[in-house]
Amino acid sequence: MGFQQYRFGAAAIGLMFGFSMCITLLGPSNDFRSGVSTWVGLDKQLSLGRVIGFSYEDPLVIGDGKPVTVILDKDPKTGATYDPPIRAYVYEPGIKFSPGVNHNELLGPGVMELSLNTGKIGQADMSNGAVFTIAQGEFNGEEVDYIVNQTAVSGWQPGQVLKAAGDENHRYVGKGKTIFITEGCWWCHTLLPEQTQDWQFFGAPPFLGDMNGEMPTAFGSDRKAPDLLHVAARNSSREWMTMHFFNPRLVQPNSIMPRFDYLWGKTDINGKSIDYKKWRSDYTAYVNGQSIYPPEVPEPARDSEVRALMDWVLTSLR
């Protein structure tokens, strides 16, 4: 058996496949590493938390273990007003931090140094929780945004911030994105405007530093509906969204978007149970022209999934 073709073959396969992995994996990883987190990138990772989708903290993928984004119009400690209001990202004790807080190199050059030195993110401790904000600074003559650990810098406590803001200023962004993933919105909607004319319609595509620390990105590949990356910039009406999610045909008769009424859960905002059967028969009557007005859409409960979903759409997709 002089020439052993399988030996040669196995080596050649290993070599060629290895070479192709070097080009397609090692090559780009250098480019990825140089990505400097933008404000959008920092906002995304801080509001989404460590990971969306199946994980230790959220095995059932229902949005457990996520931080809460809070819209603050005044400092919870000093009472000084913020105009315009700022976003604070509240991690209650035990909630896992977003990847950039522990793996600082993910933030990119400049952002990392400022976040560590000025923002003191190294002092954040999961067992006590922390509150983060985003600030602007200068690094080597370049303007960059960086993370501030307000718990270490200003002594803000998570519970205190949540209380000072009140429920109407809480945004359950992390839970909302979880619902975007589990409900499969991304099988119809993309989060990535295409090149060309798409930009005029759906807005600019993301920058390199816009998704540092985000997992999963869920760009979507297969679009049968408008791109959502900047949807809240086109349409920021919670009332419209409420009707549209309950039954898209209420506001857009030709839509093929499914009804997401089941995301309302059992009760509405006043604790009254929602009678879906009646709603559907009233709606059918409306469609058949037997009544002039469609039935009223129930107002979502505070802890309902659709509220979190709208929080994410209206807060993150700008």
Added chain:
Amino acid sequence: MLMKYLFAKNDEIPAGSATIFFGFSSIFWFVVGTGLGSFNAAKLAFPDWVTGTELFAFGHMRQVHVLAVILGWISMAFGMTMMYMTPALGNTKLWSEKLGLWTVFMWNVGLSLGLILLWMGITAGREYSDLIWPIDLVVIFGVLLPLGINVWMTIAHRRTQGIYITNWFFGACIFMLMIVFLVGNSPELFNLTGLTEAYLTFWFAHNVLGLWITPVAAAIAYYTIPKLTGNPLYSHRIGHLHFWAIIAFYSTPASHHLMSAPLPEWLKSFASVEGVLILIPAVAFVANILLTMKGKWSMFVENIETKFSITGVLLAIPLNMQGGFQQTRAINWYVHGTGWIVAHAHLALLGMSSFLEAAAVYFGLQSVLRRKLYSLTLANLHYWFFIIGFCIYWISMTIAGLIQGAGKIYEVPYIDVVVAEHPYMIARWAGGTMVFTGNVIWLYNMWMTAREGTIVPAGRYAHELAYER
């Protein structure tokens, strides 16, 4: 019966058992997968059809369809062909029938579990690698590794001198698929984030198609066509050109799936060029098989397995012409993210690949069961339902995609595109449902073959016998 064999001694298990279990599992998943596809298509055509239940929402069902057909039907059909072709080509018997049966068992259990979790919404949220990482590990170490060991050991224990091209593909593709699964799921295992995650998602998606679904399907044709026609393969050397070109070119253009993402420009250009080079293995394969048919073209009409097989090869022509060019920058921006791509995906999987596997499953089950197909009429019915349904699907989605592309340039409000696409959505549903119906017929036909098909005498092939019925 499976349970009995799982704990039997290897020598006591009749040869071919693994093939049979794999074969019927694959057809079963084919029926399930296309049934789900048809359900999804109905939901896109008639959005108010089944509403109000979370589990039957489109977003919960779509990925179940995709993975049921890819990992259930196509990959199990691959497993089946590996179980009977690898030993036949090495002039030996399968290294371990028992390991083969365990593979089928683990595969069915793991896949069912993964799909049920996905269905409930327990997902990783990454397209094509939707399965959560514990299930991915089951796939890699519980399914692919034992399958690989069986194939590699069978090849090592062959009693022929050379290794036939089909076995080259089998051995290499299982190995590469394991690597692809490991690397592709590393974002979930090691919490990689951001663009790295996005890129690895499509690195995985691309390589699963390019290093598993299309090459193994082609490898199958390298066996079935010479076997059925009795002609030797036109050129083993062109076969090798195909094999090596796949490894060199097909493993690289992953980023052509993300042309509008902020990936490095050099990577996108590189991907575009490499993507066109995929035409080399593609043309080599198609030419090789069609030239092998020389003098036997009547079998394309007369013999059901050849009919399936050659249809698959012919569908590879438009597939590769689309694939090679639609990923260049000049064309990609127009078709990307539209129904065109859905049409293309089904041309690859439902068209080219599934036809080749269907031929191999027809042929393999008859030879291993040593029974002739129960009913040729039903098989022909399956073929025509399949091909007509597929063409309706493909053409309607291609048109829908072109409408979406035009909608992009002319900046019409998106809802007008949705309205314009609607008739094609209904056509797609009708076509897909035909494919599903054909598959139900197939399952029945194969079941009856196992029970009542005419016994094939030793030394003969099923397709050589005349029908008595």
